[in-house]
Amino acid sequence: MKTFNSSIAALLLFLSFSFFTAPLRAQNISAGRCEQVFISQHSQPSFVQRIRNYSREVRDTKGVRLFLKDFQPHDVTKWQGFLTKNRIDANESKFGRYFLAITQYVPRKLGEAFSRESGYLFTPLMGLYNVTVKKPTVYLTSKLTNRKKEPAFFIKIPAIIAMSLSVYIPADMVYQNRLDAHVQSEIASNAAAYDHAIQSDYRYNKIKTSLKNGEITKEAAEHEAYLMSLAYSSYFEYRNSQTSEPNLKSEMGLINHVLFVHLRSVMTDGVTKLNPKTGYLVPDKAVGELSESQKLELFANNHQRYLKYQLIQEMVGKTEVWQEIVQSEKLRTVVDSITQDPFTKELLQLREQGLISDGQLQSYLQEDAHWQNKFQDWNVLGIQRLKNINGEYVNQPLTLSDVREEVLIEINANKP
Numbered sequence: 248m249k250t251f252n253s254s255i256a257a258l259l260l261f262l263s264f265s266f267f268t269a270p271l272r273a274q275n276i277s278a279g280r281c282e283q284v285f286i287s288q289h290s291q292p293s294f295v296q297r298i299r300n301y302s303r304e305v306r307d308t309k310g311v312r313l314f315l316k317d318f319q320p321h322d323v324t325k326w327q328g329f330l331t332k333n334r335i336d337a338n339e340s341k342f343g344r345y346f347l348a349i350t351q352y353v354p355r356k357l358g359e360a361f362s363r364e365s366g367y368l369f370t371p372l373m374g375l376y377n378v379t380v381k382k383p384t385v386y387l388t389s390k391l392t393n394r395k396k397e398p399a400f401f402i403k404i405p406a407i408i409a410m411s412l413s414v415y416i417p418a419d420m421v422y423q424n425r426l427d428a429h430v431q432s433e434i435a436s437n438a439a440a441y442d443h444a445i446q447s448d449y450r451y452n453k454i455k456t457s458l459k460n461g462e463i464t465k466e467a468a469e470h471e472a473y474l475m476s477l478a479y480s481s482y483f484e485y486r487n488s489q490t491s492e493p494n495l496k497s498e499m500g501l502i503n504h505v506l507f508v509h510l511r512s513v514m515t516d517g518v519t520k521l522n523p524k525t526g527y528l529v530p531d532k533a534v535g536e537l538s539e540s541q542k543l544e545l546f547a548n549n550h551q552r553y554l555k556y557q558l559i560q561e562m563v564g565k566t567e568v569w570q571e572i573v574q575s576e577k578l579r580t581v582v583d584s585i586t587q588d589p590f591t592k593e594l595l596q597l598r599e600q601g602l603i604s605d606g607q608l609q610s611y612l613q614e615d616a617h618w619q620n621k622f623q624d625w626n627v628l629g630i631q632r633l634k635n636i637n638g639e640y641v642n643q644p645l646t647l648s649d650v651r652e653e654v655l656i657e658i659n660a661n662k663p
Contacts, residue, residue: 482504554581563609
């Protein structure tokens with residue numbers, strides 16, 4: 248729905264510009280006028296000559312021509328230009344006529360309704376321009392110089408832009424207000440689900456930490472949870488739409504997505520030398536740009552992690568989807584990597600003993616999937632994460648067993 252609303256907003260903006268555009272002048276050529284038209288077309292000054300004439304006018308008028316030009320009759324209009332006669336260029340290509348028929352459909356229908364006759368376009372921006380800029384300019388110049396002048400390029404273009412914005416900005420404000428109202432309604436109706444996700448789903452762990460530390464309010468946390476759920480929803484929709492094997496070009500299209508933006512730096516800059524005090528041991532052979540296979544492996548690792556996050560949620564919730572998943576041959580390997588892992592079995596046992604809740608079980612398992620993925624990433628890059636003891640990094644590689652041991656220590660420390 249959000250994408251649909253954005254498309255509608257973009258369409259309205261496009262139509263607002265098409266409303267302003269005056270129709271092309273008529274060139275209705277009859278057989279008896281063919282020779283006359285041919286002569287007139289070929290007797291017109293060349294582009295270079297027109298530039299010379301324009302430059303001469305600017306020089307002779309001491310720059311006034313940049314802002315004002317002699318008044319010229321324009322297309323037939325009604326209501327001060329809010330309705331403009333629709334003229335068709337006989338020399339227009341078939342594609343051009345088809346394109347105009349589409350873009351001018353709404354202005355044409357409105358023009359016919361307002362004028363009560365066919366052949367008029369509704370051009371509100373043209374009317375605004377005529378009333379607020381063109382007509383006052385013509386009136387003042389005729390009174391002061393006895394010669395009618397109308398706005399030229401350096402007045403006309405800024406006026407067009409200003410009036411286009413005057414139409415777009417209010418329309419955008421209405422759209423944003425309606426969008427905000429929809430978001431607030433969505434959050435309010437699903438507040439309990441977002442609160443549960445914040446407390447039980449590791450994907451929302453940063454929000455949980457910020458809320459616990461008092462850095463954000465409960466309402467702000469629910470709003471952040473709503474945005475995070477949209478991010479995962481859009482990601483899974485994208486993945487479901489893919490019918491071919493991913494390649495580097497298609498994978499790089501994800502690099503600006505919120506779930507993959509953490510890969511952007513290493514994908515573009517490669518591995519850089521780091522001081523061990525930063526917590527990483529980076530051998531010289533690992534420094535440099537990544538190969539195509541390394542990049543693809545990093546993307547694959549992250550795809551696997553996000554899949555595991557969802558599988559764990561379905562497993563802990565014992566959902567109908569999980570029952571279908573365990574029957575899938577395609578997912579057999581990744582399902583077994585979760586259910587047959589000794590750490591998973593140990594956490595399930597702690598849940599059965601009442602030492603952890605379903606929500607804690609889900610969060611711990613998802614966190615473990617996160618760390619498994621990080622170790623895979625570091626292995627692909629050829630670097631090591633160092634242990635942190637008492638707030639300082641030591642020259643010992645961190646292992647998955649170390650992380651799991653910390654989780655078990657935390658659970659034992661919180662025993663009732």
